[in-house]
Amino acid sequence: LVEPAKVLFLNNAINHGVFTPIGTEQAMEMGKSILFMIESNPGPGLGLLLAYCVAGKGETRSSAGAAAIIQFVGGIHEIYFPYVLMNPIVILGPMIGNIVGIFTLSALGGGLAAAASPGSIIAEMLMTPRGGYLANIAGIGIAAVVSFLISVFLLKFFGKDASLEEAQAQVAASKAASKGQAVPAASAGASVSAKDVRKIVFACDAGMGSSAMGATMVRNKLKDAGITDIEVIHFPVGEIPGDCQIVVTHHELSGRAAQRAPQARIIPIKNFMGAPEYNTLVQELLDARKGGSAPAPAAAEEAPAAAEHPILLEKKNIVLNCKPVSPEEAIKAVGKRMVESGYVEESYIQGMLDREASFSVAIGSHVAIPHGTEESRKAIKKTGLIVMTYPEGIQWGDELVRLVVGIASTGEDHLGILGKIVEVAETEEDTDKLVDDATVDQLYKLLNGLE
Template identity: 50%
Template sequence: MEQTESGKKGSKAFIQRVGSYLSGMVMPNIGAFIAWGIITALFIPDGYWPNADLASMVDPMLKFLLPLLIGYTGGSMVYGQRGAVVGAIATFGVIIGSEVPMFIGAMALGPFGGYCIKKFDDFFGDKIKAGFEMLVNNFSSGIIGFILAIGAYYGVGPFVTVLTGAMASGVAWIVNAGLLPLANIFIEPAKILFLNNAINHGILTPLGIEQAAETGKSILFLLEANPGPGLGLLLAYTFFGKGAAKSSAPGAALIQFVGGIHEIYFPYVLMKPLLFLAVIAGGVAGTFTNTIMGSGLVAAASPGSIIAVLAMAPKGGYLSVILGVIAGAVVSFLVAMIILKADKSHSESDDFEAKRQEAQAMKAESKGANTTATSTVASPDDVAKVKQATISKIIFACDAGMGSSAMGASILRKKVKDAGMDISVTNSSINNLKDEEGLLVITQEELTARAKQKTPHATQVSVENFLNSPKYEEIIENLKNNQSTVDETVTARPMDTGDAGEALDLARRSS
């Protein structure tokens, strides 16, 4: 029994890691997908402002730019800049060797190219004679890229063409058979298990791009991104919830619907598992409405905000898309209302906090993090480390480098500005973190271990929630105290000779 349970957990972890890796190649390039979608919506013959010259960009961007960006990103995730270059070369081979847009091929060849050059460097890195490093590095990248591009052209390209055609035919059959709404029976629970990015960007976006290239739009872009079911659930909590869940639901609804951060409603569902029925029903209703109305988007809507959804709607498609969102919200609201009104428990405050922490733990598991290990990294006095360090840059890091980390960075950036300090506050994905002196990295608790591996010399602070952590005020106070200590030390120890940089360096060391 234990082996069976262990096997299930291992399989789940593998699926989550693969899904996270696939979405990690697409999400950093969503801006390019959106740019392609806007050009398509505006300038194709059926667009808002038809323009044959500008529309000539649509096909090359779809066939070359977008797959190359994915391949480049995949190679970079494996082995930095060298991996990115070789991954892009290998991806170009599969692009030219196929007849369809090579998103699936790019997701395979990009990381494989990075892996190949990494293994070459691991084996030969310490065997290169001094003075020949640049020569070997450049030629090894070129030769390995050349071999992979040739292999991809003759072998991978035709195979992926057949595979992509089969998948597209399968999706078309499901749509034509009217079975697409049933997909939400699986999509909605999978989202709440933090597989939302993997589903949307790892699976639905590549397939949707294929469909949009042929028909000008795709309903697949609306399956996961529809903000209606989450909105309906949070509105039901606003009117019929109790305790902390009720009071926090209106703000959460605004963030979810307008900001597009769907993860914010997951704890509300976990608190009452029956509410899975509400979001499933809302998802099915929304997709059913989109199916009968012929709805679709020209490109992926990311994040899943109503603004992003409407921005990607094709000409004449606003009404059908809005009706799909409304249907999802109304059905989800009605089902959640029934469940909440039937609940007789006296308070939800404790349950909500417990389920919020459970959601964080589930998110950690979905990222492949070891929650036991991470709990030991974030010590209760981790904020105190800020007072002992010289901080010149603050980065909020999350798995994708978007969404919640961007919101956290915005909150702290304002506090830093109000405190009169000149410190950069930005956000990033953990995979893109660079170890450097004077860096403060702020992560959610479940991701601290990964951040520490990427930036061992940085100061680390863990928070439970990017949106309302009490640690932000402590960070500001410690930064101000740190700055005051440096200034006082410099003033108390004037230098008669020598430059000011040396004095400041001495003051920093003494602090």
Template identity: 50%
Template structure:
């Protein structure tokens, strides 16, 4: 049940998070130019209403449709949501969250129905009209059904909120929010629930208290301060100040969660701090004009209405102060049997077990990656903005310090890991989702974004691979580490048939440590399905794709036959380049070969060169 709630919440937040910049743009327009704004401007203030009414719901619907039905689902969701918007007077952020994914699902089903049944030449016609007709029908459905229904839902929610406000019970929401945050539901709660409710409130009053509930960095700040002063475990005490800076100024609340999970009693501190801040916010009538994302002190205060900056800042101070007072004795008098690392591991195991998942430490998805050619790593998190951005920055610095400046580290949502990614790093709780999103990537999981030992393990593996000290590659071979080495350049070969050349090429590849003995068979299999003569008197024999497991290291061998030889299908070949590749190692050499062999005359010149000349040309 908890897994379903988490997945649903993450899906909702996944529609909103990529569009937070648009929410901030709308919030700043509101804060600056409305009648009570910082610089009132009646003309510019008119931009805010259509942004809230149309732009933000359409962006959310587009993202939701894309998540379910791809680009066509995104367009269907955006069009259909216009019907939802026009079907009610409410701001339809929640309506967009319903219609966008629903339209994407419908588009996916329609496409599946037509797949394989469209006559050649009519694909564009059918695709365009199927999307247009479906989007029109869904817009009508949104106007008459979804819009009015979601208006009813908002009426009920608004009435419930009003009851909490009238009875001064709104601060009690923190009793549920703070524990849910620590269970990684922070983005789901803030952007899936509070953001749409807050937008409706901003439209009526120009501010919303909902934007101050989950995003207040004060509760976590108090806990981290307590650890900085009173932690008994030295590692925890030393790491807490750095975590505090990231939490408070960077807005990455996830970094405080392991510290809280070390001692669950600390939830009393975060709840107490949040409740007191919410009481203060309610009494003072405070609110923010837009979501504060990430939950940094800068973003939180930056979204304060005109003239209320100090009051909003005090909300953080109150939350941090109360949280610190409650957390300090808990941290100081705890038995300190658990270190930060052991607590993180234990809680991650518990959370993984609750999802029926395998508990990982330094885990892999079972895939292999050629670390010698790796040039890109993806760091994934729930939304691809907060903890992954921080983790990718830390890992990038470590890689650069180790001399791997050619390897870039990017961050992405765990559900949108780019196709072709070879190495993914993510938090252990996201391992299952990362494997589904990038099934062909090697997966490394962590529990500590700032000081994960797995970062150093990645670098050690890279160093071993680049120095060719990986036992799996080095054992039983005389591999020299070069893709092209002089002993593999054989000149002025006598006339032979293709089979003899391939056998000799396979022997050279094996003896140089590039391949196993079976790679010769792989090259023969390739010739059965594709003649590797490519014109200009050149042939490039290589193994069939299904036998790439026979390759140990990438390498190239070059044979010349000045008198020419028959490569089959009427192809006379004078230059033969054998290729074995587990990655992209050979691409630079092949690019040089392509440039140097652009004409038959060029090949004739190469055939007349000596070993050193060919090596210097292609090294």
């Protein structure tokens, strides 16, 4: 990512160092120059940021609107650099938009009387000579539209889920390097010795589904490795406890996690199911304990008998061999069954859709776990689950999903079933076999812990 960032800063330097002096000479002779608008035209950057508002994901999508206002009105063009770095191919949108904008300005006789600094719409209008407003507005507007259309297309078909925070760090590093300054290290939270780790927190948006499954996976791996003195728990990212040493979270939430738990080491991951970082972490903790003394293992708690667990998954809510649909339709189907079963109020469905819009509930291993946001939990009447299989698969963003498990939970009762899902669907191959061989009776007994 650093190299594309250097290109962006070099482009700015060339524009200021070459176009501005030549443009000034032209303006003295002709009263205006189109060269002043090659770099300062806010239209291409506006189009790119608006495209992220439409086709972006998670934190990137929610932040793009504010960035667009800052870029267009404030003239801070560097604010869209991280959005380019996350998906370098989208640079074609602003590039082509600028080309079309320049052509429009040239055809209509646009240009500025002096350099617009910063490159905001306000500065552009202030530097527009009398009689040139129509041409300049057309050049800015058309550049924005072309940049938007191309960027939306590229994001929809070639865009990938990336970390805005990491891209911003890369921009900062490139900017520092271009000035000959020391490059700041990427923030990964506090430095924590593996020997001192006693509490690991898995954090997601609502703390109900994906983080719980990730926590279960690591808890099992630690147990298999003989490490029993580390507590592994799950929380919403906004409620991370202050006494943890490690926080594992989705990479788009890593910034919020670092703010909430500055004392902790942050481990960003892409998927909560089967993330390669889990094995690395467990091995690191195991090596640390081999190299020094560790506290005596805590006594293992005996698991309660299966009969003591409430039956949360009813047979009527296990639906097999569903036909492929869109992720939104799959979420609505799960939500409808939750409403019909008396688990939730209808408003919970919108909470599930909002959760998907913020962060995908496809968690890897061909599994998706639709559930609501933290705010929508008030619409839950009682804990319940819905299981639906899609043998042909659903294209869920970048993931293929064949097993959909909807969750509505008022507490922690559902963790037993999530733990069972972790056991039987840890890998894509496990999930595929489960879906291909599934019967209602088998899933009912298996996931309710009755066998």
